[in-house]
Amino acid sequence: MKILKMLHVLVGCLALGVFARGQQNPGFISIDCGAPNDYHDDQLDIYYKADTGFVDSGTNMQVSTQVIYQDNQQQSKNLRIFSSGIRNCYTLMPDKGKGNTYLVRASFWYGNYDGKNQTPAFDLHIDVNYWITVNSPYYVCAEIIYTPPRDYIQVCLVNTGSGVPFISALELRILDNSTYQINSGALITQWRYNLGSIDTYRHPQDVCDRIWNNNTYSGGLSSVSNTTAIVTSTSNDAYEVPPEVLMTATQAQNVTDPLSLSWTSHNSTTIWNLSSSGLKGLVATSISNLTAVVSLDLSNNSLTGSVPDFLAQMPSLKILNLSGNNLNGSVPQTLLKKMTDGSLLLSLDGNPNLCQSDGCQTSVQSKKKGISIAPIIASVAAALVLILVGALAVLWKIKRRQIQNVTTTTTTTNSTREFTGTLRLSKNQLFTSTEITRITDNFGTIIGEGGFGKVYLGRLDNGTKVAVKMLSRSSKQGYKEFHAEAQLLMVVHHRNLVSLIGYCEEFENMALIYEFMFHGNVQQHLSAQNPNVLSWSQRLQIAIDAAQGLEYLHNGCRPPIVHRDLKTPNILLNKNMQAKIADFGLSKAFATEHDSHISTHVAGTFGYLDPEFYTSGNLSKKSDVYSFGVVLFELITGRLAIMRSPEGSSMHILHWVTPLIERGDIQSIVDPRLNGQFSINSAWKAVEIAMSCVPIMAVQRPDMNHVLSELKECLTAEIGSGRIESFEITSIDVEITPSAR
Structure with a gap:
């Protein structure tokens, strides 16, 4: 939103004076939409404002004279219509700001204002979230209890092609946070008798005007x-x-x-978010009775026991997040099957005692048959120790194949948590230069190149494809940086970070061997030349995958790690189209957990780099958040961060998209190659998330854990629209993999 437009809203809100914000009705914002002037409603003892200053579009109208006296409410006599634009919004700026609980009420009375006797239908949103569909010839009053994430609230009327949207009144009331305890999100209310x-x-009579x-x-x-x-x-x-x-x-x-009271709910889908809610014990079987639940987020709690099989029987469940708990045992095959066939998005990370493979079944069967496997384990372990000691003795004698038991420990000043990791020979192999030459077929196939050096296609002895990044002699990055990247990659592990398989540490031939990412990088898939167009749900899942990897670097590592060069070429896709972040090895770790920034040499890529870096020279976690916002806009629009015209001029993606957002033109924002195959609600929410990441001032940007949570809700909105599909893509003829730094 432009500064001039925001000032316009501020001036309109300040004009409330002693009315809606004064001593008469503190905490109230009362708007009679379409009214020609302000007035005091003596019956309600409420001051109402005309909507000038709250909205900058639409036309004032009056209901038909034939019905104007059928309802004695003053607020039902006028209305404002929006005959142009897809999305028209009122902006409310309550005194208390974000993090507080408000009751927001919107009223609608068609009243045959146009003489056509044709009631329109349209959607109502609060911020980017779908609220209700208005479609009734009678008086409609919609209420929602809402805790906004920002200091202002937008109530938007969305034209769905079924008539001209209109509104009669819009009211906001401050509530005590202890009354309806919703720390975030919204609660729709339909009856209060x-x-x-x-x-x-x-x-x-009711001080909250319920x-x-x-x-x-x-x-x-x-x-x-x-x-x-x-x-x-x-x-x-x-x-x-x-x-x-x-x-x-x-x-x-x-x-x-018996005293029996009943009513009919108009909601067919119930969505939960119980993440980080302090839940303990077993997953309750009563959850299975919630047959309309589409998304169940129980992450980051203290749940114990096994993953119950009844979760697979919930008919509407599309997203299940059980990560960050203390669950154990094996995952039911019914859930794994639904995850495999794409009908369920299942998250189980962060349960150290939970087995997610078929091998668990063998262990369970052995226990049932009374077979004691402890002696076997002890014998095997002893043998492995002897083999390992012998191997280390041999390796110690060979200078160029010297292995260090790498333990990186950085104890922060203000925290007792440690960033630790130990080199595991089975997963991080040491290669000689001769072996590097062999597995790359004498460096026969270049698949990428960057500041670090060239990247070659390789194949291990067991046939596994790898990407071999060689440090070029002309590289500005030398042995010290190489060694830092190797050590960091060996101790940082996450499903959404590219894995290091091995390395070569010979001074003239230093190389890093990564897992091969079959589907290349995200920028290649967003290219207009790529015939395989990523679907909207695929784009959202890629954004979630990348956000999970970045959130782990920021909040799962101690000290936190800043990527410093997040961009679509550094987000790679494996054979299953799972996104992983690459090239974070030269990142710097904070000195302490509570440091707000780090100073470093010039880093990052033009178009993705934090604007504050140019003035302060500092990079922080919020710098990565800015870069992620640009990446998200690329996924939404299908355009490059820096767009170049045939004439040679260039434009940043934010400069291109901002006017379209202000006009509410979502169809022009979303990649046209999707041919409209996306949920409007989901798309608007994705746009809002991206915008929240890119304010010029870093302090105004959210943490990645908040961004991740919002993206999951965005995918839930897409799933709720019935457009979800399996995340698969046709094989690409040319094998592509990450570019080097």
């Missing part, structure tokens, strides 16, 4: 009322129910009859 009463109450609709049930139920005034001032009720509401009730006419 004043049972046993013919009266409806809201403000001033609406308590009258309701008298029939069919064996009767209404009762209290004859004594109820005093609530001494009550500890956090919900602050008005005394007038508590004065009436509904009861069964016969003491032996």
Whole structure:
């Protein structure tokens, strides 16, 4: 949003003066959409503002004179319509800002304002999140309890091609955070009944201006009322129910009859997010009763026991995240099968005692048959120790094949946690220059080149393909940097980081041997010349994979590691299209866990580099967040970070996309090669996530754990649209793999 536009909003909000923000209604924002002027509603004792200053588009209209008196609410007489643009938004800036809980209410009354008697249908969003679809000839009142991630809230009307969107009133009310305890996200409310009463109450009876609709049930139920005034001032009720509401009730006419109240929910899908919620013990079997749950995130808790098989029987479940717990045993085959066939996105990382392979079954069967395998393990271990000692003795005598038991330990000043790792011979082999020459077929196939040197295609003796990165003699990066990268790669392991297989440390022939990434890098797949177009869900999964790798470097390593050169050429895809981050080996670790930045020589790539670096010379975790935002925009748009015209001029992707975002033109933002095959809600959320990563000031950018959480919700929105598919791609004729630094 341009500064001028933001100032326009600020001026409009400050103009509330002593009205919505003053002593009369503190914590309220009350907008009569389409009203010609401000006014005081005497019945509600609320000051309402016209919507000038809250929205910069749309046209004021009045409902038909034939229906204007059918409802005595002043706020239903006018409305604002939006006949142009796909997405038109009101911007609300509450005094308390982000992290607080608000009740947001939007009201709609078509009132045949255009004389056509054709009720339009359109979507309502809060920020980028889908709220409801408005499609009714009657008065509609939508409520949501919302904790915004920013200091302002946008309520947006989205044209879905079924008529002109409109709105009658928009209201915001501050709530006590203890009333509805939602630390983040939203809670949609649909009913709030004043049972046993013919009266409806809201403000001033309810200080939060919640609406308590009258309701008298029939069919064996009767209404009762209290004859004594109820005093609530001494009550500890956090919900602050008005005394007038508590004065009436509904009861069964016969003491032996059950009291049964029922209503129909309009929500067909329930989505949970219980990550980092302090959950302990076994996964409750009652979860299986939630048949409409699409996404179940139980990550980063203290769950124990085995992964229950009933999770595979939940009919609507598409995403299951159990990572970061203490689960043990083997993963049910039914879940693994659903993950394999692409019908379930399953995350199990961070459960050290959980076995995810078929080999677990053998161990289980052995225990069932009473076979003691402890003596076998002891014997094998002893033999392996003898072999290892002998091997080390031989290697110690050979100067050029000297192996160090590498233990990198950096103890931070403010933390007792350590960054440690030990060289494992089975996974990180030491190669001679002769072996390097053989496995690369005398350096026959170059598959990449960068500042470090050339990258060659290699093949190990067992047939495994590898990528061999050679340090060129002309490289600005020497032995010290090479040794730093080798040691770092040997102790940093994550499924979304490219793995080091081995290295050659001979001074004239230094090389790093990586796993071969069959599908090359992300930039190659976004190229217009690539016939295999990445689907929208594939792009989201790639973004999540990359975010997981980056989040591990930032928050899973102690001290944290800054990549310093994150870009689409450094995000690689394996045979299963799983994304992994490469070329983080020359990153610098923080001196302490709480350091805010590091100073270093010029690093990064133009177009991805943190704008603050040019003025401060400092790189930090937030610098990587900026680079990730640019990467995410590349995935969304299919365009390069720096776009060049045939005439030779260039434009940064942020300069290109910002005007389109302000116009709400999502169709022009998303890669046209997708041919509209994406969820509008999911696309807008991805755009918002990307925008949150790229403010000029680093302090305004989120941490990667927040970005990762938002991206998972974005994929959930895509899955909820029914567009999810298996993440597969047709084989590419030419084998491609990472470029070097």
